[in-house]
Amino acid sequence: MDRSRILDGKASIVTLLSDFGDRDVYVGVMKGVIAEINPKLTAIDLTHQIPPQSIAAARFCLMNAYPYFPVGTVHIAVVDPGVGSKRRAIAVEFAQGFLVGPDNGIFSGILSQNPAIAAVELTNRNYWRTPQASTTFHGRDIFAPVGANLASGVPIQELGQEIDPATLVQLNLGECQETTTGVVGCIQYIDRFGNLISNIPGSYVEGKTWCVQVRGLTIPGHATYSDVEVGEAIALVGSHGWVEIAINSGNANSQLQIELQDSLEVQIISNNA
Template sequence: MPFVSLLTDFGLQDPYVGILKGVIWGIAPQAQLIDLSHGIPPQDVAAARFALMTAYPHLPSGTIHLAVVDPGVGSHRRAVAIQTQEGYLVGPDNGLFSGVLEQSPPLAAVELNRPRYWRTLSPSRTFHGRDIFAPVAAHLANGIPLLELGDPFDVAELTPWNWPQPQEEPNGWRGLIQAIDHFGNGITNLPGHWVEGRSWSAWIKGIPVRSAATFAEGRQGELLALVGSSGWVEIVQNRGNASRSLDFKVGDEVRLQWNG
């Protein structure tokens, strides 16, 4: 029984999510749908990239991941389906899938240019999720081979994510905030295993933040740096919202400093 995960910036006020599901079930009624999130901030490809990258290892092998955060919809950006060892990715080629592909390299990719697998021969210029991506995900769920869905291209041509990599410093590392979750936790691009067995602290916006293992180690309202559930160093606040308190945003610099 095929699983199809859904990740969008559509929200829940409008009928767009329901429309996606209806299109998929109209083609593949046996598909099991998993709502990862529909609360990605509008057009925020970075947030979508992080959410998919974080969720991907926890979903069943063979899942078809339909991700539609597509500020370039209707433009010359490529519509793609990608095969990995663990499943498939369907959506716009705008860097959204780059985090997943760092974990699970692409085996093959096709451009979705075969209208017989679309919902209509004249897709909307503003809703490729409905007219191209959802139908393709459904056809994959029905067992249609990837190479039937479009023309293959070199996976090296997939759009990368131009994100600065962490830089090592004499007494630590310099990275950045790559995502901010619902609780206001600032999730950095600094892997948590780098701080294992070390005494360390963090700096953000010129403010020192002590390290801890859990939220409960801090006083109410205290800012802390810890390794979160996704495996990255995070800037958090015990019973508070660190992003709001420190006024940081995605892309802001974070430094790790070794103590002693």
């Protein structure tokens, strides 16, 4: 590896997402590896509070973060319950930038909206931190150094063996299904406020009077949290663009006992056009 070429390369953005939390040094170590390769890079933390081993939560957070970064950004994601196993370590190029992490479905949300341009398995150990990577910390030894090199201008094809993007692992949460009265979907993410975020696009309810049916409850659709009294349940379209269920000044997850992948139905009452 020609280090002088890397250090003279473009200054770019690397984002980091993991389930490491902030108690231990894991995140700081990854940033140290990135800075050692190219201190000109800007490293931005998306979050390190993904619930441990929750690939679904990581998928959602990445999918909702990537549109807000410049073209060419490298997104490094490490939620990796299969670390050290035969699961592939990959880098993916898509229209907005690059993805680096395990091939376990973590990138399937982004790739459902932005088809992959190219994908490689990270087999070129010249771009690892060490040829003998730890079996428990690929974030430090593979993903951080590869992401830093990619953000510094190394072509994706140099990082390893090309693979067919169609073979990348998909995390299947189920597709929305239209019914005679609306559309059925599921809860794909629960945020720290306990808001229950579905996989039903907000565009489906635009200009309509609607409600959500879930667990025998009928929850009215409104525009803002304050459209109902404190403590009452509400359905609305969140800033992420998905239909969600919330409690005004409360926690829908704990109060309604609704969990990830539970089903719900958006019912259309009338068109307002």
